[in-house]
Amino acid sequence: MAYAAYKEFTPAATAPRRPVFQVLDVTVPLADAHGVRRALLACDGVDILRCEPLPRSGAACASAAPRARLTLHLADCSFEEVAHQVLACTHDGEFGRMASWRDHLRHLGMPCGN
Numbered sequence: 001m002a003y004a005a006y007k008e009f010t011p012a013a014t015a016p017r018r019p020v021f022q023v024l025d026v027t028v029p030l031a032d033a034h035g036v037r038r039a040l041l042a043c044d045g046v047d048i049l050r051c052e053p054l055p056r057s058g059a060a061c062a063s064a065a066p067r068a069r070l071t072l073h074l075a076d077c078s079f080e081e082v083a084h085q086v087l088a089c090t091h092d093g094e095f096g097r098m099a100s101w102r103d104h105l106r107h108l109g110m111p112c113g114n
Helices: 030-041 080-089 101-107
Strands: 022-029 046-054 065-073 094-100
Touching: 022 030, 022 046, 022 080, 022 101, 030 065, 030 080, 065 080, 080 094, 094 101
Parallel strands: none
Antiparallel strands: 022 065, 022 094, 046 065
16 A cells, blocks of 8 residues: 655745835825825824925916825825825825835935835
């Protein structure tokens, strides 16, 4: 009688996965910025890094009203929730570039984004 030899598969211990953070710029009318900030703070995994008023410029917006740029720090898979909250609070929001945390730090002039 023949017997088959087998070895049970046990996954090798792996290092815990580091969370992936993204940075997103969102531009909204200054009058709506407070409401958008409050709505975004209610989202899990979203932090507001900066909120800066922008001078009137040739932005692609529906009105010539003053604008504010929110720089958001996002955890994994939270963009959809952010987009929903922004669109629920204002009809005139713009989503800017999304970059990795490391690229964002390099953009600010930090040589090593660790």
